[in-house]
Amino acid sequence: MQELTHYINGAHVKGTSGRFADVFNPATGEVQAKVPLANKDEFDAAVEIAAAAQPAWGATNPQRRARVMMKFVDLLNRDMDKLAEALSREHGKTFPDAKGDIQRGLEVVEYCIGAPQMLKGEFTDSAGPGIDMYSLRQPLGVTGGITPFNFPAMIPMWMFAPAIVCGNAFILKPSERDPSVPLMLAELIEEAGLPKGILQVVNGDKEAVDAMLYNDTVQSIGFVGSTPIAEYIYGTGCSQGKRVQCFGGAKNHMIIMPDADLDQAADALVGAGYGAAGERCMAISVAVPVGEETADRLIEKLVPRIEKLKVGPYTSGDDVDYGPVVTAQAKENILRLVQTGVDQGAELVVDGRDFSLQGYEEGFFVGAHLFDRVTPDMDIYKTEIFGPVLSTVRAGSYEEALGLAMDHEYGNGTAIFTRDGDTARDFANRINIGMVGINVPIPVPLAYHTFGGWKKSVFGDLNQHGPDAFKFYTRTKTVTSRWPSGIKEGGEFNFKAMD
Incomplete structure (x- = not known):
């Protein structure tokens, strides 16, 4: 019986809570693996590591962060069949469907290569006498995501790729029903050059979800799942001062x-x-x-x-x-x-x-x-x-x-x-x-548009991927700048003007 792990600080780490969930082969009904369910202490330790790693990553220029995404795309294509086989084995979907799951996530990673353009701020010259004004888009810090079983590759990449390319660290809590592919994705993006600690995969159930909701270091949470849980996560997360986007049910x-x-x-x-x-x-x-x-x-x-x-x-x-x-x-x-x-x-x-x-x-x-x-x-x-x-x-x-x-x-x-x-x-x-x-039966937008419903299918103001992702995973800082002139008429430097 295979025992799966968490992925913390660049390494596979065994669970210490003593609690596990069965991972089935849906085609046979047999238990094929056990996945650890993290407790609060395990989750908080992962957040602490992410918080230590994030400032250096956030200070890395966007072009270098985008290059990691470029390499990640190459590795996803290289390992497409390997990822699809693992996905099908745990989820049950057909092999072509599994490859489609990965491909739609990969397309969002491709879009994230344009981060330098998406993260540009605005500038106003001479907003007032000698005054310039400009805005910066800066990372939030440590962010998190809770993803469902039905798209174990696509939806994690919809969340962590834009979060990371914006300069954040990301804690992923995937579905405990099919956790292998998220663990494999974490390995691949580090092979692509992502520093250790920036993407952590913490497996778990409600205890891990609540740990994310109540951890003060986690600045934002994304969720996809049923509407009742979406309402719970949105309400709780907002009450804790977090930025939250939750996607619920559909008909x-x-x-x-x-x-x-x-x-x-x-x-x-x-x-x-x-x-x-x-x-x-x-x-x-x-x-x-x-x-x-x-x-x-x-x-x-x-x-x-x-x-x-x-x-x-x-x-x-x-x-x-x-x-x-x-x-x-x-x-x-x-x-x-x-x-x-x-x-x-x-x-x-x-x-x-x-x-x-x-x-x-x-x-x-x-x-x-x-x-x-x-x-x-x-x-x-x-x-x-x-x-x-x-x-x-x-x-x-x-x-x-x-x-x-x-x-x-x-x-x-x-x-x-x-x-x-x-x-x-x-x-x-x-x-x-x-x-x-x-005349299109499943109108899922491509990566450069945004994905999101209305009414009780969504909770929050911003959609997934596309331009909204860069807004969700950054905050805007506006700077008003004035540099008093030290030059007086005649070209001589006036030191008193600098007092």
């Missing part, structure tokens, strides 16, 4: 207009609804066809596509559409919600409840499910299921469809499929959701 709607290309829409829904076993905060979990005819035709096209989906372990190669969910508890929760949907009157068109994979009966595999005639009062509509379950809510008109998405408590992502430019433009302008796709 992403895709509206299908009568004029849409339904083959394109059906393909998009299958990929967006069932890819990664639905364990994505940007997954489409609600299809909203407008009109009964549109709904009937869409269901007709969806059913054969969903029934052909291949579910299996990542070791089966690229032929698999999605793998297992992350834990037995996750599987149990998904199937419980599916049964609730049936009990509340939704029509289960594709029933994956009896799915079993020969040779992997103990794995956490969940068959694909498709519901039709779901209504907004049902639990499967209100709740983020985080599994391979797509709900169809029929709308009588565009306005009704728009209202469904706007009235839901979550506002992470949404999409519309239509051939009509006026409808698409109206949708993009009116919808109260942070990320919008037009």
